[in-house]
Each structure stands twice: as C-alpha cells, then as structure tokens.
Amino acid sequence: MKHLTRITLDPNVMGGKPCIRGLRVTVGTVIGLLASGYTAEEILKMYPYMEFEDLSEALSYAAWRSEEIEVPLARA
Incomplete structure (x- = not known):
C-alpha cells in the first residue's frame, strides 16, 4: 500500500x-x-477546505482498514 x-x-x-x-x-x-450517495463535488462544496486527493486517500485508508485482520490475544 502506498504511503x-x-x-x-x-x-x-x-x-x-x-x-x-x-x-x-x-x-x-x-x-x-x-x-x-454524495458525489465528490458535493462533499467538496460542503467542506471547501478539502481537496479531491483527500477523498481519494480516505477511500484508500478505509479499504486498507477493512482488510486488516484482528486476532484475539490468548489469555494467560
């Protein structure tokens, strides 16, 4: 995954x-x-200080997190 x-x-x-x-x-x-269902354009109008690249990275981050595997710790 890219940085x-x-x-x-x-x-x-x-x-x-x-x-x-x-x-x-x-x-x-x-x-x-x-x-x-909001489009990127609608979101950027709601948050004018954000940029399209912010939306793209948010999607990348969410996709990466959804692929993580949580492993329960063994009890002592």
Whole structure:
C-alpha cells in the first residue's frame, strides 16, 4: 500500500480518529457521505477546505482498514 500523507491520527483531534490532514473531518465522515450517495463535488462544496486527493486517500485508508485482520490475544 502506498504511503498515505493526508490521513492523520492525533489523540488531541477528534479523539484520535483518523482525520483528513489534521482537520476535524474524520475518514468515517467522508466514507459515510460517499456511501450515502454524495458525489465528490458535493462533499467538496460542503467542506471547501478539502481537496479531491483527500477523498481519494480516505477511500484508500478505509479499504486498507477493512482488510486488516484482528486476532484475539490468548489469555494467560
């Protein structure tokens, strides 16, 4: 997977959720809007400080996270 430069994780911003460039817009918000049928153009009008590349990286990040496997830890 390519290095994502537009997705940030900061415990002081939105509770540490993955955000777009440190802005208070989470990847989850962007993906939710796309899943609800909003177009990239509509989202960029709602959030004029975002760029198309932000949406693309949000999709890449969400796809990468959906492929992760969580393995339960063995109990001692």
